[in-house]
Amino acid sequence: MTVVIIDNYDSFTHNLAHRVAEGGRSFRVVRNNATLEEIGQPEGVTGLTPEELWDGSTVFPFNLYIHIPFCRQKCSFCYYSVAVVQDDTQVIWDYLRCLEKEARRYRPAVAGRKVETVFVGGGTPSRLDEEQIHFLFDRVIGQFDLSECREITYECSPDSATRDRIRVMAERGVNRLSMGVQSLDPEILRKSRRNDSPDEVVTTYDNMVASGVPNVNIDLIAGIEREAFDNMERTMDAVAALDPVPTQITLFTLSVREGSINRTTLRAEEPSDLFRRSLALYRYAKRRMAALGYWQYSRNLFPRDDWIFHYQDNHWGKNGYVLALGSSGYSHSHGYTYLNTFNYRQYMKKVEAGESAVEKHYPLTAEESLRRHLVLAMKHTELDIDTFHSFYPPGSRPLDRFDTAFAALEDLGIITRDERTIRYRPEYADLTDRFVRLFYSEEANGRIRGERRQDLHLVRRDAFGFTV
Ligand SMILES: C[S@@+](CC[C@H](N)C(=O)[O-])C[C@H]1O[C@@H](n2cnc3c(N)ncnc32)[C@H](O)[C@@H]1O
Numbered sequence: 001m002t003v004v005i006i007d008n009y010d011s012f013t014h015n016l017a018h019r020v021a022e023g024g025r026s027f028r029v030v031r032n033n034a035t036l037e038e039i040g041q042p043e044g045v046t047g048l049t050p051e052e053l054w055d056g057s058t059v060f061p062f063n064l065y066i067h068i069p070f071c072r073q074k075c076s077f078c079y080y081s082v083a084v085v086q087d088d089t090q091v092i093w094d095y096l097r098c099l100e101k102e103a104r105r106y107r108p109a110v111a112g113r114k115v116e117t118v119f120v121g122g123g124t125p126s127r128l129d130e131e132q133i134h135f136l137f138d139r140v141i142g143q144f145d146l147s148e149c150r151e152i153t154y155e156c157s158p159d160s161a162t163r164d165r166i167r168v169m170a171e172r173g174v175n176r177l178s179m180g181v182q183s184l185d186p187e188i189l190r191k192s193r194r195n196d197s198p199d200e201v202v203t204t205y206d207n208m209v210a211s212g213v214p215n216v217n218i219d220l221i222a223g224i225e226r227e228a229f230d231n232m233e234r235t236m237d238a239v240a241a242l243d244p245v246p247t248q249i250t251l252f253t254l255s256v257r258e259g260s261i262n263r264t265t266l267r268a269e270e271p272s273d274l275f276r277r278s279l280a281l282y283r284y285a286k287r288r289m290a291a292l293g294y295w296q297y298s299r300n301l302f303p304r305d306d307w308i309f310h311y312q313d314n315h316w317g318k319n320g321y322v323l324a325l326g327s328s329g330y331s332h333s334h335g336y337t338y339l340n341t342f343n344y345r346q347y348m349k350k351v352e353a354g355e356s357a358v359e360k361h362y363p364l365t366a367e368e369s370l371r372r373h374l375v376l377a378m379k380h381t382e383l384d385i386d387t388f389h390s391f392y393p394p395g396s397r398p399l400d401r402f403d404t405a406f407a408a409l410e411d412l413g414i415i416t417r418d419e420r421t422i423r424y425r426p427e428y429a430d431l432t433d434r435f436v437r438l439f440y441s442e443e444a445n446g447r448i449r450g451e452r453r454q455d456l457h458l459v460r461r462d463a464f465g466f467t468v
């Protein structure tokens with residue numbers, strides 16, 4: 001049986017495809033503007049050099065993503081490809097040297113172009129100790145021109161982000177810290193195999209604030225491990241008690257995907273019940289956040305005041321280029337999206353052998369590039385029409401082509417629009433991922449309808465970005 005996965009142009013598609021393959025099933029990634037002839041063609045394994053992949057991408061600055069896969073434990077809900085290793089292990093150093101080698105490979109291809117944002121993500125980048133963080137900045141990030149960089153995000157877990165490590169991050173220019181909190185209820189933390197108590201999480205948060213890093217985001221997930229209302233209430237009480245409250249909160253609903261431990265333990269609950277439960281908790285948390293001054297920027301991102309998350313804004317809203325280093329990296333350049341080898345050991349093997357880490361590349365036609373831009377932009381609660389059009393030749397107004405889809409969303413009461421803005425109504429802003437399918441080609445949508453088989457259900461829903 002072949003699993004058909006629709007590409008939403010984000011790293012989640014990539015993640016899912018690999019999980020399906022690891023489970024021994026074959027898969028086909030269908031681009032969202034694919035014609036029937038194109039569907040089913042295997043993507044070529046790349047022979048392209050960094051120069052070819054970045055050819056013609058001279059105009060815009062780009063965004064740098066660096067993947068650090070290491071974690072101390074695998075949390076029950078997590079579907080990321082993570083490497084569970086101990087602190088003192090040699091493999092962390094070996095991996096960092098591979099990152100340096102990969103960065104050097106790209107250096108000539110992006111020479112003269114500036115990095116606008118950096119995102120060090122994982123896994124758990126705060127598993128790097130002070131010396132390793134310095135190495136990352138000196139020898140990996142240091143290969144690129146950061147003279148006009150406006151944001152450096154560093155992802156942390158509460159149990160590994162020590163005060164000394166946070167200090168080094170701040171010294172090296174990190175101006176956005178993002179901590180995976182998930183829950184501040186002791187029962188939920190324990191059941192999901194997290195190492196920390198709520199008090200320890202708060203201590204790490206306080207250290208982050210005290211470090212002077214201006215933008216501190218926390219990630220929360222609604223619905224983990226049969227979470228009930230009182231668990232979420234405890235979490236939101238604890239969030240409200242943080243002083244100051246975070247500048248941003250990223251709030252997810254629980255997504256159950258291939259590769260997570262709870263995929264087995266949660267089988268007893270119907271996916272639709274799980275989704276409704278998570279969404280109800282998410283909406284409760286959202287109301288509590290609104291009372292604390294947060295507003296909704298995209299499906300998951302809730303800033304206070306005007307704290308923008310520039311990396312996401314560039315990537316989703318502004319069609320920005322991304323150069324991703326490390327295992328499972330997902331890049332977007334002028335003519336391609338492309339993917340690095342997913343498994344970190346295989347990634348290292350390739351880089352150590354002097355080979356490219358790129359496993360697959362997908363050329364982007366102009367049509368596909370437009371749909372990609374639109375699909376990602378519509379993940380925000382609001383789309384500025386002039387900004388969108390500023391990326392296309394003057395007068396071409398490509399959004400007009402999608403008028404039928406926008407009119408349908410408007411008739412259903414899902415969006416409102418005027419000359420300047422397309423905006424989700426607040427009650428639908430939580431479901432933005434569901435509506436992007438309207439911007440797929442008829443062929444891609446027809447293919448989905450034609451293959452509606454029970455056993456593909458969960459996987460396909462995931463691929464649409466449905467959080468189940
Ligand atoms: C790559 S993780 C890095 C966070 C960090 N390693 C930690 O957990 O402390 C980024 C975020 O993805 C979110 N995430 C992971 N698994 C998820 C799931 N199954 N459903 C929804 N969000 C998830 C979590 O909120 C997590 O903080």
Ligand code: SF4
Pocket residue numbers: 070071072073074075078079080082122123124157180
């Ligand atoms: S949630 Fe974070 S710490 Fe837990 S397994 Fe995933 S990446 Fe690692």
